[in-house]
Amino acid sequence: MKLILSRKGFDSTFDDIASPILPDGTLLSLPIPLNDNVRYDELYYGGQSYLDIINQLKTSNIEYKNCHLDPDIRKDIIKRDNNWMAAFGQSDSAYSHLRNQSVDKGDIFLFFGWFKQTEYDAEGKLKYVDKALDLQVIYGYLQVGEKLTKWDDIKELKWHPHSQPYREELTKKKKNVIYVASNYLLDTKQLGYGTLKFTPDLVLTKKCDSCRTHWTLPKCLEHKNITYHSEKNYKDGYFKAASRGQEFVVECDKDILDWIKNIILTSSGH
Helix, strand or coil: CEEEEEECCCCCCCCCCCEEECCCCEECCCCCEEEEEEEHHHCEECCEEHHHHHHHHCCCCCCCCEECCCCECCHHHCCCCCCCCCEEEEEHHHHHHHHHCCCCCCCEEEEEEEEEEEEECCCCCEEECCCCCCEEEEEEEEEEEEEECCHHHHCCCCCCHHHCHHHHHHHHCCCEEEEEECCECCCCCCECEEEEECCHHHECECCCCCCCCEECCCHHHCCCCCCCCCHHHEECCEEECCCCCCEEEEECCHHHHHHHHHHHHHHECC
């Protein structure tokens, strides 16, 4: 069984907007801008659209319209068909990496991204807390229940961006996949996918460090074989996370599985 640390959401290439840690502790990952089949003004959380939230946080005149809702693990943010299933897609070189690592049924994605703490101002507008730290935070998870690689199967998930018609040729070239969530997580009664509420245990960035790629790894991951990394990534007092690569894969042992279950069961947003 494998753990995949998967980097997702806005980063510094998108208007320097960090995904917000909302005042109630919600880790609201902002899907990246892309001309896909979902718009930011269709996604809602807490009575506000994602577009409203972005417009409160942004500092430029860039207009945000369509987005890449992937991983799709927060069910209630948009109207759903009855056959909706939580899923995550990948393509091109990023999928090649997962395929080369034999990522398949049973493996677990932990999604992380760039977050900053937010608060409401006197007018009720969302803003970043003054001098809020830039943090890489684990915000969601998905255990693979099924791996879809054939177009006839992928296209049935009509709501998912990796099922859109322009990806058919990629699929035939073995460069597109959708991982559908399992019913339950490991040996628990917890759903096989979900989002997490903020706790310090979900923060990867070293405490009080000004660089969000300087991590403090949990003990169970120290000196493991993590793809895109080597012993050279262990520096004096921190682990230097790779700036390239969307997914970092590591083989699980009992300690890693126990850590995964603990952070999910204690921080679940469901």
